[in-house]
Every structure is written in C-alpha cells, then in structure tokens.
Amino acid sequence: MFKKSLFKDLTFADIHTQYSDPHDAERFFFDLKWKDGFVCSKCGHTHYTTVVRKNGSLRTVYQCAHCGHQESVTAGTALESTKAPLFSWILVMFAYVISKTGTSAKYISDLTGVSYHTTKLMLRKIKQAQKQDNETHIAVDCDAIELDVFSYGGKKHGKRGWGAEGKVNVAAAVIKHYVWDDMDGDEEVFEATDAVKFRIVHSENKAELKKFLEEEVPSDCVVHCDRSSSNLALDIAGKLVDAQKFEVDTDHLSSLDHIISNFRSKVQGTAHGIALQFLENELADFEWKLSRRKWKKKSIFASLGRTLISGAHQTRQGMIDYFKDVQKQLVAA
Numbered sequence: 001m002f003k004k005s006l007f008k009d010l011t012f013a014d015i016h017t018q019y020s021d022p023h024d025a026e027r028f029f030f031d032l033k034w035k036d037g038f039v040c041s042k043c044g045h046t047h048y049t050t051v052v053r054k055n056g057s058l059r060t061v062y063q064c065a066h067c068g069h070q071e072s073v074t075a076g077t078a079l080e081s082t083k084a085p086l087f088s089w090i091l092v093m094f095a096y097v098i099s100k101t102g103t104s105a106k107y108i109s110d111l112t113g114v115s116y117h118t119t120k121l122m123l124r125k126i127k128q129a130q131k132q133d134n135e136t137h138i139a140v141d142c143d144a145i146e147l148d149v150f151s152y153g154g155k156k157h158g159k160r161g162w163g164a165e166g167k168v169n170v171a172a173a174v175i176k177h178y179v180w181d182d183m184d185g186d187e188e189v190f191e192a193t194d195a196v197k198f199r200i201v202h203s204e205n206k207a208e209l210k211k212f213l214e215e216e217v218p219s220d221c222v223v224h225c226d227r228s229s230s231n232l233a234l235d236i237a238g239k240l241v242d243a244q245k246f247e248v249d250t251d252h253l254s255s256l257d258h259i260i261s262n263f264r265s266k267v268q269g270t271a272h273g274i275a276l277q278f279l280e281n282e283l284a285d286f287e288w289k290l291s292r293r294k295w296k297k298k299s300i301f302a303s304l305g306r307t308l309i310s311g312a313h314q315t316r317q318g319m320i321d322y323f324k325d326v327q328k329q330l331v332a333a
C-alpha cells in the first residue's frame with residue numbers, strides 16, 4: 001500500500017486515469033473554453049444540443065439552440081482542425097510540462113507514444129500559443145529589472161546550411177517580483193519571484209531596447225545593468241529612470257546570467273541547438289515556463305490548456321509560411 005501523501009502532484013498515471021476516455025479529454029478543453037458553461041460564439045445564447053457526426057468522429061459538435069451555429073471545443077483555438085485525438089494532445093502537453101531539460105519532439109514522442117511528426121507539429125503549435133500568451137501578460141508591478149543583451153547562434157552553434165554563420169541578439173530582462181494580470185478577463189493576478197522577458201533585437205540598438213522596456217516593464221521599475229552598458233541603460237531608461245533611481249550594480253546580475261546560461265543549455269540539450277528561425281519560439285517557451293516554475297504541475301498543465309484554448313488557429317501551411325518569413329527577416333537583419 002502506498003500512502004496517498006507520496007503522490008503530491010499530477011502524474012502520468014493521473015493523466016491516464018482522468019482523460020483516456022475521449023469524452024473526458026474533451027471535457028477538459030470544454031471547461032477551459034466555456035468555464036461557465038456553453039456560450040454561442042455567434043449570438044451568446046447558452047443552450048445547445050449536440051450533433052452526432054456522420055464520420056464517426058468522437059468530437060462533439062455543439063449546436064446553438066437559438067441560432068443553429070455549430071461549434072466544437074477546438075473551433076477558434078490553437079487546436080482547431082487538429083486530427084489528433086484530444087487525449088494525445090493532453091499526453092503531449094503533460095510531457096511538455098514535466099520536461100525540464102529541453103523539449104525535443106523525439107523525447108516527448110518516446111514518452112507518450114504519440115508519433116514523432118504529430119508531436120513535432122503539436123510542439124510548434126504549443127510554442128506559438130505560448131508566445132501569444134506571453135504578449136497578453138502585461139506586468140502591472142515589479143520591484144526591479146535586470147537588463148542585458150546576449151547573442152545566440154554563430155559558428156559555435158551552427159549547423160551546415162542556412163544559419164551557420166548567423167547570429168542574433170536577444171534582449172533579456174529579468175523582472176523581480178513580477179505581478180501580472182490575466183488579460184482574458186479572469187481578473188486573476190499572478191505573481192512570480194522572477195520572470196524573464198526576451199526580445200530579438202537587431203543590435204544593442206537604443207531605440208529598440210527602449211521600446212522593449214516600455215512595452216514590457218512598468219514605468220517605475222529600477223533598472224540594473226551591466227557596467228559596460230550602463231550608459232546605454234541610462235539612455236534607454238529615459239522614462240524609467242531618473243538618475244537617482246538608477247543603480248549600476250553588477251551583483252544583481254547573477255540571476256540574469258544564470259537564466260541566460262540555463263536557456264543556452266536547454267537549447268543545446270534539444271537536438272544540439274536550434275535553427276535561428278525557431279529561436280523566438282524557444283524563448284517564448286522559456287519565458288512562459290519560468291514565470292510558472294513555482295506552480296504545481298497541475299496548475300501549469302491547466303494553464304497550458306488555457307493557453308492553447310485562447311491561442312489563435314494556425315494551419316500547418318500557415319506555420320511553415322511564418323517560419324519562412326522569420327528566416328527572411330533574419331537574413332535581412
């Protein structure tokens with residue numbers, strides 16, 4: 001007999017027990033999409049009937065009792081038009097949540113039994129949704145930030161072909177005691193001891209860094225910066241910092257260095273580095289997970305579900321086009 005207290009958080013065993021039935025898997029997403037019950041996206045009516053699909057699909061179609069609009073749980077979300085069973089999504093999501101080092105599709109496929117190609121596509125969609133989610137979390141309060149710019153890529157990380165010589169600069173801001181609102185209207189306020197915001201910038205370009213800080217950080221934050229870039233910080237911090245408030249303190253940079261080196265080792269651990277056009281998505285994943293790292297897996301898993309449900313629908317072709325476009329921009333930069 002195992003003591004119940006041995007199981008402190010969500011495990012794969014729980015996931016199997018709770019969601020392996022297709023109706024339960026669907027219910028998981030239903031409750032995230034319609035937390036107060038079904039609401040028609042066309043007319044706002046709350047009564048519905050369910051329609052049996054002729055093709056034998058297990059996914060339910062909900063038909064509005066007022067206007068007849070038909071909708072599934074995945075419609076209008078990052079999961080729209082997915083052919084994979086929702087339980088496969090749940091398995092991959094959970095494996096993704098518990099993977100600490102890297103998130104290689106091969107590893108998650110081995111762990112879950114979901115095919116490699118499906119897993120790879122799911123991970124792309126998850127990371128795109130995380131990126132959108134990060135953008136909706138505006139910091140409303142914080143104690144201080146640390147700012148630095150690091151470069152990624154170049155020969156050391158390169159593979160043959162495109163990107164072998166490429167290098168991009170990433171601005172990183174670690175935010176202490178980051179408090180943010182959930183913009184989905186839940187009026188939930190979250191707190192993280194440390195959170196990080198990343199943005200790919202073209203150089204240590206003052207205008208770009210200023211914009212980055214203005215968009216990501218509350219205006220009354222104290223900014224810590226490396227000595228070498230302190231003048232830069234003074235400039236960019238124009239609206240953030242009057243000279244008195246500004247502190248140059250290299251001791252404070254330890255956590256930022258730590259975060260950047262963690263990011264590097266995570267990315268190196270995933271298939272020996274990533275092509276530059278996927279860097280933004282890896283940064284988004286890192287940013288998303290870091291601000292939730294003190295949470296229980298159960299909460300992170302539910303949050304990932306919400307992230308996918310509020311994420312925009314992206315077709316496979318749409319994503320291919322998107323990454324081609326990113327690649328073009330990087331080449332041009």
Ligand SMILES: [Zn+2]
Nearest residue numbers: 040043064067
């Ligand atoms: Zn309706």
